[in-house]
Amino acid sequence: MTSEKVSCLIIGSGPAGYTAAIYASRAGLNPVLYQGAQPGGQLTITTEVDNFPGYPDGVTGPEMMIQFENQARRFGTDIRYGMITEVDFTSYPHKVIVDGKKEIIAESVIVSTGASAKWLGIEGEERLNGHGVSACAVCDGFFFRGQDVVVVGAGDTAAEEASYLAKLARKVYLLVRRDEMRASKIMQKRLETLPNVEILWNTETVKLNGEHGLESVEVRNNKTGEETVLNATGFFVAIGHKPNTDIFKGYLNMDETGYIQTIPGSSCTNIKGVFACGDAQDNVYRQAVTAAGTGCMAALDAERFLMEHEVEVMLEESAS
Structure with a gap:
């Protein structure tokens, strides 16, 4: 050597x-x-x-x-x-x-x-990275002013990202896999005061859709199995x-x-x-x-x- x-x-x-x-x-x-x-x-x-x-x-x-x-x-x-x-x-x-x-x-x-950044490994995530998919709301949130966005996560980081985006986006969907969050109580209380943040409990992401940029997010309720399509142009992964x-x-x-x-x-x-x-x-x-x-x-x-x-x-x- x-x-x-x-x-x-x-x-x-x-x-x-x-x-x-x-x-x-x-x-x-x-x-x-x-x-x-x-x-x-x-x-x-x-x-x-x-x-x-x-x-x-x-x-x-x-x-x-x-x-x-x-x-x-x-x-x-x-x-x-x-x-x-x-x-x-x-x-x-x-x-x-x-x-x-x-x-x-x-x-x-x-x-x-x-x-x-930790990623979900779902279809469309890698392909649309930088074209609607991000792991940093502070870095990229500005580009989604007045638009609908999705945040994935249940900890303080996810709560902070959703709160930050709520000041910019028209609507913020926060996807939580379980029926409770790991985020601190004060962060959860803050989310509850934001009218344009909607928490979808027991919800997992199935697929991201879009050709040249994100157009929609397919999600599934892991309790009922019901699938829903969320029209959104931003998808923020906040799982650490x-x-x-x-x-x-x-x-x-x-x-x-x-x-x-x-x-x-x-x-x-x-x-x-x-x-x-x-x-x-x-x-x-x-x-x-x-x-x-x-x-x-x-x-x-x-x-x-x-x-x-x-x-x-x-x-x-x-x-x-």
């Missing part, structure tokens, strides 16, 4: 990873960035982005990520295809395996592997996200769902020299702009760590 030493390794290539790369490059850290299985992250499956500052006319997700990548390259980031398949954070410097065949010895590691952090388990502190825990006010993890940013550690905001902000934090934290570590090494050498 070949081996390579790097000063700063960035794992992941969404807004967080590319922003970290821009800052790390400008700081002279000579970062190496591995793009992972989905170069550009979740934004590459987002059609229109209208809420990122600096794009007054909007931009497509893939176009934005290409621009982020080009900016990182301009400052000297070594951007590579490849998947990190294994890590070893038990000693310093850190060891990382790429595609099972190359070892990277890294003095600092920035984890920006993001999170993936899964952070892409499995390979770090056993090394980095995480919450019960796998989000990496960082020291408040920083991107620092429980392992020295390892930093986390973006949706891999943010289970609250999950926006491109907040991901970019934490990417900046991670690069600055890594720069500070490397400077302090260099001073420590110099002091140890002078003492000996």
Whole structure:
């Protein structure tokens, strides 16, 4: 197995990873960035982005990520295809395996592997993703002003998405598989006060219809078996996200769902020299702009760590 030493390794290539790369490059850290299985992250499956500052006319997700990548390259980031398949954070410097065949010895590691939305796996869902189907109401709700939309889920996230959409859409159908919700009581009370939100209990989605965009949603009552067609142009899946952090388990502190825990006010993890940013550690905001902000934090934290570590090494050498 070949081996390579790097000063700063960035794992992941969404807004967080590319922003970290821009800052790390400008700081002279000579970062190496591995793009992972989905170069550009979740934004590459987002059609229109209208809420990122600096794009007054909007931009497509893939176009934005290409621009982020080009900016990182301009400052000297070594951007590579490849998947990190294994890590070893038990000693310093850190060891990382790429595609099972190359070892990277890294003095600092920035984890920006993001999170993936959980999907239902029903007919039409993948085909219409970005064309009426979404996993983020805050990101895409604006495009459905005055229209009828459907939200799927029973937890706080689903309740929040439905409440947010109620301010924009004409009608919001909230599909709940059981006869009760997991959402907090206060969130459920809030839903009850919204006149344009209708909760359909014991209801599951069967199929999404539409050629070039969503036109209707076929649902079934799992108690009676009755099927209904809801005319809607927006379909929001709010059944949760899964952070892409499995390979770090056993090394980095995480919450019960796998989000990496960082020291408040920083991107620092429980392992020295390892930093986390973006949706891999943010289970609250999950926006491109907040991901970019934490990417900046991670690069600055890594720069500070490397400077302090260099001073420590110099002091140890002078003492000996």
